[in-house]
Amino acid sequence: MLQVRDGRLQVLLWQRAREPFLGAWSAPGGYLEQDETLEQSIRRHLADKVDVRELEHLEQLETLSDPGRNPRERELATAYLGLAPTDVDPAVPEDTRWHAVSRLPELAFDHRAIVLAGRDRLRAKLSYTNVAFALAPLVFSISELRELYVAALGHEVSATNLQRVLLRRGVLEPTGERREPGRSGGRPAALYRFRTRRLEITDQFAVLRPPA
């Protein structure tokens, strides 16, 4: 489960209290019940840690099947990528914390690879889909959206280009409202929202590239 917090892309992890990998950090998850789908299962286990109503997007990543991935017993895992908007801060239990994806602690099993795969999937989809709706609040200014992109992509993004691209693609629409400027002044920012809040793929594969 990823979220942009304090201007950085962070991942929700909990600390294992049992072997194997005692003390290492782990992505939320657990065993599949007989009568549920994988998605229902991940939502159920996630609900033990956070309020899952905050989850704006959930998609399957990959199923890991290396016989040695769990040293104790044979175990398969299907990894999911979950996204939550920046403006929520769900309560989490004692053993659970947000960690910057750029500075991961020691992770249990193959969870490090999973988290990085989730980050990469997110980065790719920011370029050719409207996934950003799952990271952003309902209403936002372009510069706020820009900060989300910077945090998630890990490189600078021009607010000018971002606005033009997303408006031309019809991903964003203006709300007509504007944000009161802060103490330091400045032109009041126009507010926007995502036209749809379900995943849509842009037919143009054009991309916001890192600056040259």
Add this chain to the structure above:
Amino acid sequence: MLQVRDGRLQVLLWQRAREPFLGAWSAPGGYLEQDETLEQSIRRHLADKVDVRELEHLEQLETLSDPGRNPRERELATAYLGLAPTDVDPAVPEDTRWHAVSRLPELAFDHRAIVLAGRDRLRAKLSYTNVAFALAPLVFSISELRELYVAALGHEVSATNLQRVLLRRGVLEPTGERREPGRSGGRPAALYRFRTRRLEITDQFAVLRPPA
């Protein structure tokens, strides 16, 4: 397992001889052994049907977990996409046949969705990767490659644009050889090969779009 045969994208299916879905067609696969990965397993089961040395590319699609997907018992399945080059024609057993993806027979379980997902994945990746190497022979002319793209994408592709795009991206390289023209004459075609035969992602997401 997909292959372009007779100018159409086709999929290898076998006909079930047992309930459930007796008589319906099914994608190759089977149960996972204790000490193998999913990829090893799919290769093993595929080997029952065809010579798997022909398989040029194999990638995971999705894990299906609907509790009702198998009416008899709870069963998960991880779908894989396999690609074979056009110039091979592996022997297949009696119960196994190639079917045009555009005209699928009645498929068992959720295999119809799996095959279509594989087709869509292939189509997407043809645009921003070099996957076509897995569909093409080692050496080919641009117009032969064009036919593969047409079959897989399901729409016209300009040989001119295809050549320019793939050469500029550095995906193709000329062999220096040329193909003798056929009976009907015509300028001899220059022959090309893929510069690398492992999956590579183009950093430009530009795409061969359907003609307007």
Add this chain to the structure above:
DNA sequence: GGTAGTTTTAGCCTGTGGGGCGAAAACCTC
């Protein structure tokens, strides 16, 4: 109330790369 500073927005210009078209090249057959 004017000036300086800040933030956002709009306009312009450029470069890159895909798409289309037509002509040239290189072969065949008759």
Add this chain to the structure above:
DNA sequence: GAGGTTTTCGCCCCACAGGCTAAAACTACC
């Protein structure tokens, strides 16, 4: 050699991302 066929090359256009600069719209300070 003429006409047909297939492939390749060159040219032009257009869409779009990217960068830069100026304008707009505000606050704060003198």
